[in-house]
Amino acid sequence: MSGRRVSRVEDLIREEISRLLLYKIKDPRLSAVTVTRVKMTGDLKKARIYYGVFDDRLDREDVSRGMERAAGFFRREVGRVVGLKFVPELEFEYDRSLEYAQHMDQVFRDLKDATGTGDDEDAF
16 A cells, blocks of 8 residues: 555544544543544554543543543544545554653753753753
8 A cells, every 4th residue: 555545544534533532522531632643554454543641630541441432433433534445443552752752851851950051042
């Protein structure tokens, strides 16, 4: 399958699930969930949906259960939008890259404080 087509389908799925989370899903466990990326198999039969949670008060396990519970709804709605012969199977995975980015941001802040560069914007 063309890499361009796979990429286009990934974008469509990401946009549709983001829209559904924002406007259609009523589950409070999913109120602060955002889709960070989608990776598909080359045959377009499976899509792994990576998501982040932007509310520290929400339990990641509860969010995961909420995403799995909504999977059928997501798949049905994605099928209407994407227009593929077969609607891909959806798998959900928490995106740990957000935590890593926050960790690295803190490391840089600590480094900046330790070196005494203060507010000097030209330090990096």
